[in-house]
Amino acid sequence: MKFTVNKKEVFASTGGRPFDKKKPLIIFIHGSGLSHITWVLQTRYFAFHGYSVLAIDLPGHGYSEGPALESIEEQGKWIADVIDSVGVKEASLVGHSQGCLVVMECASQFPDKIRSIGLMGGAGAIPMNPELLELAEKGDPKAVDLMMDWAHGPAGHFGGHPVPGLHHINLGGSIVINGSVKNALGVDFRACDNYKNGFEAAKKIKCPAINILGDRDRMCPVKEGKKLADNIKDSEVEVIENCGHMILLEEAGKSLAILKKFIRNNHPAE
Amino acid sequence: MDPKTYKFDTISLHGGYMPSKNAGSRQVPIYQTTSYLFDDVDHAAALFNLEQGGHIYSRISNPTVQVLEERVAALEGGTAALATASGMSAIFLAIMTLCNTGDHVVVSSQLYGGTVNLFRLTLPKFGIKATFVKPRDTEGFKKAIQENTKCIFGELVGNPGNELMNMPEIVKIANEAGIPVIIDSTYQTPYLFKPLEHGADIVVHSLTKWMAGHGSSMAGILVEGGKFDWLKTDKFPTMTEPYEGYHGLSFAEEFGPVAFTMKARAEGMRDMGPCLSPQNAWNVLQGIETLSVRMEKHCSNALKMVEYLSNHKSVAWVSHASLKDNPDYELAKTLLPKGTGSMIAFGIKGGKEAGAAFIDNVKLASHLANVGDTRTLVIHPASATHSQMDEATLKLANMSHDMIRLSVGIEDIDDIINDFEDGFRAAEKPRLVANK
Numbered sequence: 001m002k003f004t005v006n007k008k009e010v011f012a013s014t015g016g017r018p019f020d021k022k023k024p025l026i027i028f029i030h031g032s033g034l035s036h037i038t039w040v041l042q043t044r045y046f047a048f049h050g051y052s053v054l055a056i057d058l059p060g061h062g063y064s065e066g067p068a069l070e071s072i073e074e075q076g077k078w079i080a081d082v083i084d085s086v087g088v089k090e091a092s093l094v095g096h097s098q099g100c101l102v103v104m105e106c107a108s109q110f111p112d113k114i115r116s117i118g119l120m121g122g123a124g125a126i127p128m129n130p131e132l133l134e135l136a137e138k139g140d141p142k143a144v145d146l147m148m149d150w151a152h153g154p155a156g157h158f159g160g161h162p163v164p165g166l167h168h169i170n171l172g173g174s175i176v177i178n179g180s181v182k183n184a185l186g187v188d189f190r191a192c193d194n195y196k197n198g199f200e201a202a203k204k205i206k207c208p209a210i211n212i213l214g215d216r217d218r219m220c221p222v223k224e225g226k227k228l229a230d231n232i233k234d235s236e237v238e239v240i241e242n243c244g245h246m247i248l249l250e251e252a253g254k255s256l257a258i259l260k261k262f263i264r265n266n267h268p269a270e
Numbered sequence: 271m272d273p274k275t276y277k278f279d280t281i282s283l284h285g286g287y288m289p290s291k292n293a294g295s296r297q298v299p300i301y302q303t304t305s306y307l308f309d310d311v312d313h314a315a316a317l318f319n320l321e322q323g324g325h326i327y328s329r330i331s332n333p334t335v336q337v338l339e340e341r342v343a344a345l346e347g348g349t350a351a352l353a354t355a356s357g358m359s360a361i362f363l364a365i366m367t368l369c370n371t372g373d374h375v376v377v378s379s380q381l382y383g384g385t386v387n388l389f390r391l392t393l394p395k396f397g398i399k400a401t402f403v404k405p406r407d408t409e410g411f412k413k414a415i416q417e418n419t420k421c422i423f424g425e426l427v428g429n430p431g432n433e434l435m436n437m438p439e440i441v442k443i444a445n446e447a448g449i450p451v452i453i454d455s456t457y458q459t460p461y462l463f464k465p466l467e468h469g470a471d472i473v474v475h476s477l478t479k480w481m482a483g484h485g486s487s488m489a490g491i492l493v494e495g496g497k498f499d500w501l502k503t504d505k506f507p508t509m510t511e512p513y514e515g516y517h518g519l520s521f522a523e524e525f526g527p528v529a530f531t532m533k534a535r536a537e538g539m540r541d542m543g544p545c546l547s548p549q550n551a552w553n554v555l556q557g558i559e560t561l562s563v564r565m566e567k568h569c570s571n572a573l574k575m576v577e578y579l580s581n582h583k584s585v586a587w588v589s590h591a592s593l594k595d596n597p598d599y600e601l602a603k604t605l606l607p608k609g610t611g612s613m614i615a616f617g618i619k620g621g622k623e624a625g626a627a628f629i630d631n632v633k634l635a636s637h638l639a640n641v642g643d644t645r646t647l648v649i650h651p652a653s654a655t656h657s658q659m660d661e662a663t664l665k666l667a668n669m670s671h672d673m674i675r676l677s678v679g680i681e682d683i684d685d686i687i688n689d690f691e692d693g694f695r696a697a698e699k700p701r702l703v704a705n706k
Contacts (some may be wrong), residue, residue: 014517037526044321044524048517062526063501131271142273158278159286159340162323164331165535166350166528167343169275174349174496174527240407242290253322 015047076105153244357476380428462564
């Protein structure tokens with residue numbers, strides 16, 4: 001659905017069901033340069049099981065009006081604005097990669113609006129490889145190829161997508177390429193690299209949290225994810241074997257099962 | 271710093287498959303099953319509603335077929351693929367996924383005869399009409415586009431005349447019109463040409479041909495490029511509007527770069543069901559393992575045959591884009607740097623009668639209705655593969671009655687040439703008798 005946040009048009013997938021503000025809301029926040037498409041194997045389930053879902057396109061991504069927001073702090077604030085814009089008092093947030101930083105920042109700045117948080121591949125900081133950052137800021141598609149290489153574990157490189165016929169790396173790459181390498185991915189990478197407040201934000205989080213990690217994740221190694229979880233008061237960690245950084249797609253079924261249990265316990269639907 | 275994602279030859283062998291998820295089996299297992307156990311009622315409902323990925327019934331998807339789909343998607347650079355029972359069913363599925371009654375498509379006139387008949391005779395029964403344009407008539411493609419046109423369809427190198435479409439220019443035309451380009455790339459395989467890298471949106475293959483190579487199994491596939499923005503206009507309601515069959519799902523909104531494949535599978539395989547058997551998928555996978563090696567030999571043998579035929583006294587003309595006097599020579603050099611393929615069309619002196627004598631007297635080359643086998647194949651299209659086309663359609667396809675279609679195999683080139691010598695010798699006899 002399309003709606004307005006801060007006078008700009010925003011697109012969010014509602015998981016195939018009409019948005020209903022009477023139902024508990026879950027907001028899904030994608031990773032660097034990506035879009036709502038990455039959440040399709042989580043959103044439809046929740047949308048058909050008692051929740052309202054908004055898998056948002058961050059500003060300047062997917063079908064949302066730009067420009068992209070240049071800092072994680074702004075993006076965290078913007079998520080709170082999304083909650084206000086749709087007329088809801090509170091939401092659970094689920095993020096992937098950069099989206100995890102946004103989730104933490106929002107939950108720390110606006111604790112009363114956030115019921116629970118789910119992180120997939122969450123770390124306290126995402127320092128960027130300088131060469132990768134430079135390529136992305138120049139708009140070089142090679143940045144996408146490198147990102148897709150590093151982001152995917154064995155399933156991405158060999159095969160075995162949970163949805164028959166889909167190709168992990170080419171699908172992920174096309175989501176980024178269909179947007180703007182320079183104005184979305186480049187801005188996101190710089191925002192991640194600049195963000196130093198992750199552990200401080202984590203300490204301020206009051207709601208229940210879960211960090212779902214992949215043991216083959218080269219972008220957010222398990223030890224970094226556990227370090228982050230140690231800084232969140234009420235948090236748990238789940239590690240999925242043979243899984244890279246694209247947990248939400250590589251192990252869509254397992255990550256959804258973990259998320260279902262967590263959300264149902266902490267933000268139940270009637 | 272370069273990405274370490276696997277390259278073409280490695281993907282040909284390993285793409286789409288992880289032994290660790292299949293009991294350590296080094297070879298891809300053949301999942302000879304119709305259906306798959308659900309964990310519980312919730313799981314079943316989630317699979318049927320596309321909330322989760324997984325297999326339900328082998329008409330929709332199958333783990334062995336899935337390996338083939340991911341491997342071909344990887345080789346073509348696509349976001350997704352859907353394997354079908356044959357190349358023809360892949361084409362039919364592609365058009366039915368895209369078009370409604372009252373829609374129109376612009377089609378190259380030089381296509382496999384079955385494809386011509388699909389567009390000329392069968393699709394009109396569903397209210398989908400086609401305008402045929404000669405492959406080299408780039409401006410003609412532009413002129414043929416109407417308000418209700420939903421795609422441009424063609425073969426880069428047309429069957430059987432070997433004329434090239436100017437794909438880069440045709441892609442520009444399609445982009446301006448906001449419609450996708452569908453390319454049947456059976457003749458090229460991704461080893462010679464990747465249409466998606468040149469702006470096509472959907473690729474179809476008859477995998478029965480060079481991809482498999484062994485001539486033992488029927489199979490087709492469609493591959494999605496993932497770049498076409500269905501939501502940009504309201505031209506594609508089948509992709510963008512809520513679909514009653516899945517509780518109001520908009521395929522484009524939910525699935526973006528794989529929306530076409532998801533729709534083709536969820537609707538097309540469900541309702542029409544041209545599924546590929548796991549055994550045939552496995553057979554095709556065996557062929558793909560050696561795709562590069564075979565294509566190299568196909569192309570090198572083809573070049574030698576082009577030279578041989580071009581200098582033969584019994585040959586009136588040869589059509590192959592590797593020839594410097596061929597109108598497509600420069601375009602082929604740009605689009606097909608690794609080789610112009612192993613299909614050769616040539617005209618035999620003495621016309622239809624000489625052609626028949628030639629075909630009846632070659633022994634190594636097989637006379638049959640297939641192309642892309644490892645073995646050399648010959649046919650007289652006007653009396654076989656394209657015989658159901660009327661004279662006007664044959665003319666539009668630039669097909670003459672003296673044309674022989676040759677699919678060059680990977681046998682020893684000397685043996686192929688010796689065999690052709692026998693054929694030409696026999697073909698000359700009726701003419702010598704007539705001259706006397």
